[in-house]
Amino acid sequence: MDKIKMTTPLVEMDGDEMTRILWQMIKDELILPFVDLKSEYYDLGLLHRNETGDQVTVDAANANKKYGVAVKCATITPNRQRMEEYPQLTEMWKSPNGTIRSILDGTVFRAPILVDCIRPVVKTWEKPITIARHAYGDVYKSVDFFTDEPGEAFLTFRGVSGKEHTVSVQKVDGPAVWQGAHNTDKSIRSFAHACFQYAIDTKQDLWFSTKDTISKVYDGHFKAVFEEVFEDYKAKFEDLDIEYFYTLIDDAVARVIRSQGGYIWACKNYDGDVMSDMVSTAFGSLAMMTSVLVSPDGHFEYEAAHGTVTRHYYRYLEGEETSTNPIATIFAWSGGLRKRGELDGIDALVKFGDALEQASLQTINDGIMTKDLVGLVEPGFSAKGVTSKVFIQEIRSRLEKLLA
Ligand code: NAP
Ligand code: MG
Numbered sequence: 286m287d288k289i290k291m292t293t294p295l296v297e298m299d300g301d302e303m304t305r306i307l308w309q310m311i312k313d314e315l316i317l318p319f320v321d322l323k324s325e326y327y328d329l330g331l332l333h334r335n336e337t338g339d340q341v342t343v344d345a346a347n348a349n350k351k352y353g354v355a356v357k358c359a360t361i362t363p364n365r366q367r368m369e370e371y372p373q374l375t376e377m378w379k380s381p382n383g384t385i386r387s388i389l390d391g392t393v394f395r396a397p398i399l400v401d402c403i404r405p406v407v408k409t410w411e412k413p414i415t416i417a418r419h420a421y422g423d424v425y426k427s428v429d430f431f432t433d434e435p436g437e438a439f440l441t442f443r444g445v446s447g448k449e450h451t452v453s454v455q456k457v458d459g460p461a462v463w464q465g466a467h468n469t470d471k472s473i474r475s476f477a478h479a480c481f482q483y484a485i486d487t488k489q490d491l492w493f494s495t496k497d498t499i500s501k502v503y504d505g506h507f508k509a510v511f512e513e514v515f516e517d518y519k520a521k522f523e524d525l526d527i528e529y530f531y532t533l534i535d536d537a538v539a540r541v542i543r544s545q546g547g548y549i550w551a552c553k554n555y556d557g558d559v560m561s562d563m564v565s566t567a568f569g570s571l572a573m574m575t576s577v578l579v580s581p582d583g584h585f586e587y588e589a590a591h592g593t594v595t596r597h598y599y600r601y602l603e604g605e606e607t608s609t610n611p612i613a614t615i616f617a618w619s620g621g622l623r624k625r626g627e628l629d630g631i632d633a634l635v636k637f638g639d640a641l642e643q644a645s646l647q648t649i650n651d652g653i654m655t656k657d658l659v660g661l662v663e664p665g666f667s668a669k670g671v672t673s674k675v676f677i678q679e680i681r682s683r684l685e686k687l688l689a
Contacts, residue, residue: 300358302593392479397568412547418557494537572610589613
């Protein structure tokens with residue numbers, strides 16, 4: 286079989302620990318035998334980030350902007366414990382995901398990967414629910430403090446022009462807690478663009494929810510910006526027969542539980558944080574989840590939602606063949622290659638992405654899976670736990686048949 290040719294490089298961001306091991310296995314078994322891979326490789330492994338003063342992360346993000354599509358392996362975000370584990374680190378480097386996100390100015394879309402033998406806890410859910418989480422501001426970039434006497438707090442904004450705007454927050458007759466939060470019009474706007482663009486890209490309805498009945502100006506602005514930005518996309522939505530609708534977060538929660546799935550639910554930062562954990566847990570596991578960062582200029586970065594699976598890595602270093610689930614990382618590759626194919630008009634690459642996903646799901650539905658999934662399988666289905674290596678080989682044999 287001739288290998289599939291590519292025209293534009295895919296930006297490849299390698300990572301750390303167990304996922305770095307899986308990365309190589311996936312490339313060797315599932316990508317390189319079938320695709321004449323054209324990639325621009327960036328090693329975001331912790332030690333290489335350290336050697337380059339983290340420049341490699343910035344370069345990788347800029348390459349993502351240049352070429353449009355990247356695939357990223359999970360990476361270590363160093364904390365104090367990692368500083369002891371890797372004494373050569375010259376700095377507690379920032380989260381690569383944070384750095385990349387701020388350069389691309391993106392929104393993260395996460396969707397569960399469904400298989401027949403694992404049913405969501407919510408019986409009505411038939412199709413994936415994608416959460417689009419705004420990743421800037423609100424309580425995540427707020428200030429707060431505690432006061433221990435009666436008094437009054439004010440909120441003051443001082444413009445560069447010198448103009449001031451002050452409101453009383455509250456008068457209290459005893460100890461109290463206070464918080465000041467913000468968001469920027471620019472960030473809300475780019476969040477809205479990313480959501481509408483992604484809905485068009487995936488041909489799914491878009492829901493957006495806030496609490497604008499209570500937070501009239503703050504959440505009201507989110508609602509108004511979405512309404513305004515939607516005007517740019519309305520015609521395209523009509524063409525595709527998809528819908529945008531806004532509702533209160535309380536109503537959204539009730540509708541989500543009663544729904545069949547198959548739409549994008551855009552959430553403010555905190556709502557998205559909490560709801561994505563709820564939705565992913567109800568669907569199964571983090572290792573069965575796709576995650577893609579989409580920028581308002583239409584750049585894409587595909588990744589796994591989970592971390593570097595440190596515990597498995599240390600067992601691997603002791604010589605054990607681990608049973609780490611590679612599905613999310615495989616789907617990062619399939620998503621990236623398919624998008625590259627779509628952008629470059631290479632149909633074979635689009636079909637390859639689809640086939641790779643189909644072969645992966647078939648393997649699980651045939652009862653062959655990594656150990657984390659065995660316990661989730663419905664009665665009546667067979668479930669045999671195998672090592673990552675065997676699992677990937679089983680996917681390869683199904684992929685070969687699909688492509689033959
Ligand atoms: P983690 O790597 O997601 O793993 C937590 C636990 O979840 C694992 O010990 C394992 O449980 C289970 N698990 C996660 N992914 C799995 C998979 N693919 N297959 C099987 N089991 C899986 O989270 P963490 O241990 O909190 O973080 C480890 C490192 O990852 C940290 O240094 C963190 O900075 C980094 N991280 C990176 C990203 C990213 O780059 N996107 C995201 C999150 C965390 P058992 O051990 O019980 O089997
Ligand atoms: Mg969370």
